[in-house]
Amino acid sequence: MLDVRNLSKTFHLHMQGGLSVRALEDVSFRVPRGRFLGLSGPSGAGKSTVLKCIHRTYLASGGSISFLSAAFGTVDMATAPEAQVIQLRRTEIGFVSQFLRVIPRVPTLDLVAEPLKLRQGLSPAEARGRAGEILDRLRIPRTLHSAYPATFSGGEQQRVNIARAVGWEPSLLLLDEPTASLDRESAGIVLDLLSELRDRGCTMVGVFHDPEMLSRIADETVRIGGDA
């Protein structure tokens, strides 16, 4: 489903006198469909960089990232045309970051319903109903569904982020510290939700701060950076 070969990434920082920072060197792994690959390694090793290269938020400096798309066949995310990447992000590849970034003053329920309308073609009423169920599942109280998430706690914002990402059933989901600011119980709920998504065939690559979380969900682990 996903085949990363010899991925490398170097940042050229022009403002700091042309400084070059080698963030990744020669990373290779393969993830079969419906499996969860965990990325481990020390802070700053480049775990998030791997995810961002797959999502094309970062431009890879070398190597290839082959993704098997339902619409386009095998696509190299390192070099695919922008229009194709946009299409893939709309229909097949999801990304959960630690931070919620949304238009201010949109109610939580609408934020979660939006990808369901756009990507799964649900009617506004269906999408809101489904969004409510996902938020219930993640224990966001009903009283908060009509509130703006800007006022939420870090953990609540993170769960809204997850609700936005899992509802539309992407075929590849990239997770950057999805449980970072959650208590154990909430983190457990998130992991359950992710396992169900995996069981329905979603392929996942995730970075977790906590090795215990990683071992609970990952089918396989690859160590990034340091001396493996």
Next chain:
Amino acid sequence: MEPLLRARGLTRRFGPGCEACMDGTGARSESNRCPVCATVWACRDVGLDLFREEALGIVGESGSGKSTLVRLLHFDWPATAGFLEVARTPALEKVPDLFHEGCAWSRNLLAMDKFRQRAVRDAAMGIVYQHPQLGLRMGVSSGGNIAERLLSAGWRSIGAMRERAGALLERTEIPLERMDEPPRNFSGGMQQRVQIAKALSGDPPILLLDEVTTGLDLSVQARVLDMVRELRDELRLSMLVVSHDLGVIHLLCQRTLVMRNGEVVESGLTDQILQDPQHPYTQLLVASQLQ
């Protein structure tokens, strides 16, 4: 995603131009004004593709040529040089002599006469300017502002125009009882919403937004942004969003062009431009953003 509008080599200069212009101006220089002949290159050799149902962002500091680019695309100003073509759509079929037989792309719009440019604009584009007084007649009623646009698009029934204007104003949350008031009575945010209603009156597939939230206070800005996002999805619009505010671009646009001194220095997916900028100027721009 299929392209809808395609520009190549789009250029607008003010002044005669000279041999020193090429090296003395542009993205690699400090200015877009030639030190020898004082020609200003407001826009130079800009190429862009606007896809169907995408929002394309244009960022850059003041004077980088963003608004000039919009004015060239909207035929407000003639271009000095360049090529602009639009894909065949049902709305454009009625413009005479726009397409060659069997061609998916139009002839060069920049080489056409004013009347046909106007017909293309009426059928395919809506625009919202940073300053409402550019887009609206401030002393004419809000409904009248929209009716004017409808008239130019060939509408004739006053009842139908009034109904359409009312529906558009309602969609942009202007209370119907204020439809007969002129925009000069309205707040800045309301004036922008009247402009949006007017821009959408001809059901255009393309919406050009020039600094649409600049100068609005934050709470009004959020409402206008959310409205633009809703309309984008609801009406399946292609949008060109010009802003110096990277936050606005991030929220609305999938792809972004970065301009400096009239030239495009970098283009890419918006999150890539913001998180992994390649060009020194883009790195400076991103690093200067308030967090």
